[in-house]
Amino acid sequence: MSNNAPRKKKANAKGATKKQSLLRSLPSVSHLLEHEEVRSWLESLPRTSVVTSVQAAVHATRRAILAGEQTEPIAIEELVELAEEELMERSTPSLRPVINATGIVLHTGLGRAPLCDAAIEAIVEAAAGYCSLEYDLKTGARGRRTDHIEELLTTITGAEAATVVNNNAAATLLILHTFAQGKQVIVSRGQLIEIGGSFRLPDIMGASGAILREVGTTNRTRLSDFQGAIDDQTAMLFRAHPSNYRVIGFTEDVEMDALAELAHKHKLIAVDDLGSGALFDLSRYGLPEEPSVERSLSGGADLVCFSGDKLLGGPQCGIIVGRPNLIEQIDTSPLMRTYRVDKMTLLALDATLRCYLDPEHAAQNVPTLSMLRATTEELAVLATRLSELLKAALPSEQFYVGSDFGYAGGGSMPGQEIQTVVVQWRPSSASTEEMADALRDGDIPVIARVRDDTLCFDLRTLREQDFEPLVASITAAVWDEEAADASQDDVGIEE
Ligand SMILES: *Cc1c(COP(=O)(O)O)cnc(C)c1O
Numbered sequence: 001m002s003n004n005a006p007r008k009k010k011a012n013a014k015g016a017t018k019k020q021s022l023l024r025s026l027p028s029v030s031h032l033l034e035h036e037e038v039r040s041w042l043e044s045l046p047r048t049s050v051v052t053s054v055q056a057a058v059h060a061t062r063r064a065i066l067a068g069e070q071t072e073p074i075a076i077e078e079l080v081e082l083a084e085e086e087l088m089e090r091s092t093p094s095l096r097p098v099i100n101a102t103g104i105v106l107h108t109g110l111g112r113a114p115l116c117d118a119a120i121e122a123i124v125e126a127a128a129g130y131c132s133l134e135y136d137l138k139t140g141a142r143g144r145r146t147d148h149i150e151e152l153l154t155t156i157t158g159a160e161a162a163t164v165v166n167n168n169a170a171a172t173l174l175i176l177h178t179f180a181q182g183k184q185v186i187v188s189r190g191q192l193i194e195i196g197g198s199f200r201l202p203d204i205m206g207a208s209g210a211i212l213r214e215v216g217t218t219n220r221t222r223l224s225d226f227q228g229a230i231d232d233q234t235a236m237l238f239r240a241h242p243s244n245y246r247v248i249g250f251t252e253d254v255e256m257d258a259l260a261e262l263a264h265k266h267k268l269i270a271v272d273d274l275g276s277g278a279l280f281d282l283s284r285y286g287l288p289e290e291p292s293v294e295r296s297l298s299g300g301a302d303l304v305c306f307s308g309d310k311l312l313g314g315p316q317c318g319i320i321v322g323r324p325n326l327i328e329q330i331d332t333s334p335l336m337r338t339y340r341v342d343k344m345t346l347l348a349l350d351a352t353l354r355c356y357l358d359p360e361h362a363a364q365n366v367p368t369l370s371m372l373r374a375t376t377e378e379l380a381v382l383a384t385r386l387s388e389l390l391k392a393a394l395p396s397e398q399f400y401v402g403s404d405f406g407y408a409g410g411g412s413m414p415g416q417e418i419q420t421v422v423v424q425w426r427p428s429s430a431s432t433e434e435m436a437d438a439l440r441d442g443d444i445p446v447i448a449r450v451r452d453d454t455l456c457f458d459l460r461t462l463r464e465q466d467f468e469p470l471v472a473s474i475t476a477a478v479w480d481e482e483a484a485d486a487s488q489d490d491v492g493i494e495e
Pocket residue numbers: 167168169170172193195199240241242243244273274275276306307308317318410411
């Protein structure tokens with residue numbers, strides 16, 4: 001035993017000198033920065049990113065040597081490759097394009113509505129330069145930024161005046177703040193909505209300074225309930241569209257016609273928060289009916305507000321239409337400035353609204369509408385094509401075409417199941433959940449639906465231009481899993 005101790009010490013000392021010589025042989029950061037390839041990165045990337053990545057590669061190698069994992073001298077090319085991986089990782093933003101295979105057309109988490117081509121072109125053209133945002137080209141005088149689209153909005157909805165803010169939550173708050181600060185607003189108990197956690201009508205009322213007066217019950221509210229609550233503190237009768245739920249069964253609700261008539265008799269204003277306002281009757285395309293802006297206005301609503309990026313299929317914004325004197329008061333409110341939209345939003349909205357001048361054109365060209373109205377026959381053709389591409393790329397995996405149900409999402413068409421077609425896959429090399437994670441974490445992230453222990457790629461939200469990157473992402477995920485399995489097997493053999 002006593003003989004062994006000095007020998008072990010000697011072995012350790014030998015290991016330490018080996019490590020030291022490996023560490024000494026590591027090229028310095030400044031030496032690596034002179035490498036031809038590293039220098040070429042500096043042409044397109046900030047110096048700090050390149051330097052940080054090279055430092056990270058050297059540090060990682062140093063740690064590997066000290067831990068005894070790196071026992072051979074490392075080639076400079078290998079270090080450059082490591083630095084490149086670091087650089088890629090660091091320069092990939094976490095906010096980036098993804099492939100939406102969920103079938104949820106208006107997925108709030110994935111940015112809601114994809115824009116139509118005309119809107120994209122308008123943004124690209126104006127983004128790099130200047131535009132007549134608040135400039136009257138005829139007179140050279142200062143203009144109002146929302147003037148550009150007011151005419152389009154009034155033509156399409158039949159309203160007399162219109163304005164645009166950042167989102168519909170802002171539109172609601174601005175209306176309440178402008179007309180009901182310190183006064184009462186009467187709302188049915190069946191309509192105290194919450195949209196996606198952060199928009200809760202009672203909280204928005206509170207923030208605006210308006211006083212909420214709830215009437216009726218969760219399932220039944222009558223005109224007499226509103227009537228009984230009106231007093232000299234009342235400023236507004238307010239209706240909110242239950243966008244993401246439905247009250248069914250023994251129910252009763254007050255139509256806008258009756259609500260507006262009552263409001264006007266008492267010199268109050270009637271406001272309709274439509275949420276996902278449809279600009280024309282979508283049921284003619286076989287879609288579930290959504291309350292339309294036009295009908296709300298013809299019912300007598302003084303102000304109607306709705307989102308630009310829900311069913312309308314435009315950029316994120318909130319649109320307010322209604323009586324000119326009321327719109328003017330909103331436009332001149334000091335809060336308006338804090339909610340104003342930028343040039344790109346206005347340009348995209350303008351281009352999207354132009355599609356609506358002809359509803360048929362909109363139904364064909366606005367992606368949200370064309371996706372929602374695609375028939376299962378059309379989707380089945382696409383599904384077959386996608387599954388064939390997948391089978392060709394991954395012959396050992398099983399893909400099959402199936403039918404399923406999806407939803408519009410984004411607070412539109414609540415509770416309405418929409419029949420759809422999916423490509424289903426039960427991965428052979430990993431669990432469905434593991435594969436869903438791997439796809440989400442890929443170079444081009446894919447967000448799929450998991451059902452019955454299979455991954456579903458829903459054709460309702462996949463466009464043909466998504467097929468190639470989708471197949472590439474799935475192939476890469478399978479190869480990665482197989483490589484991981486193989487390296488685990490290696491470990492097994494060594495043991
Ligand atoms: C979605 C919705 C909102 C909030 O609109 P954003 O554009 O998301 O701000 C407000 N009210 C109703 C009824 C909605 O459906």
